[in-house]
Amino acid sequence: MIREGKLLAEDDFRRLRGVSPSQLARMNASGSVFSIEIDGIAYYPSLLVEPTYNARRLAYVCRILWPAPPDFRLDFLTSENSALGGLTPLQALSNERSYRELILHARGWASESSRTTVKICTGEFILGIELPIVCTGVAEIDPRGSVWRRAREALQGGGNLRPDGPYCQAEVATVFVTRSTAGKLGEQLEARLDVIVDNGLAHTGVLTSDSPRCDLMPVRVDKGDDVVTVVRKILATCE
16 A cells, blocks of 8 residues: 555655644544554545545544544545445545535444443452453443443443443442454453442542542442442542
């Protein structure tokens, strides 16, 4: 793809786009452009500087596609799509109606590229010890949203939560919040909540991937609350 000119070195891409290194860094951060790494070097798809395509619309679509791995994004943009009447997303940029359809389809496709999973277990977390699982909730949702908003979505009732319940009560529980991305092996642990319910209050210690352990303000719970209800009440206070 490099020899064919479909992928451009950063210097060539910046020259054709007419941007400085700092401007390109901002565009990368926003998702307006993306690069594909080959042998440790970033190359940019030449279609992102192709004058045939509406640059403003293409940048907007790229920002929607951000949750997916870069090579997945490139394949999405260049592949014929039955949802778009057989057009490629790049071709759909030229027509107002097909562009609106592309936006809707891209949002749905991108959300499926990232999955947030919440696993609620009974018992105290001890490294190397497997705890009994009460339930697991899953949400296919844009990872740019806060981990707490995504966790709340994963624990909504309906098809995302298994098993359906009823759930047990627990004085001690551990909650794991992980994220997985299409095309990448394994899951990333984003947060762990250590929960103790005592005298009508849920006391929670939180450990996240980017900050040290901290304790949340106690949350009042009812005597009959099961462990899933308790966790939902805790997450409702998190921002």
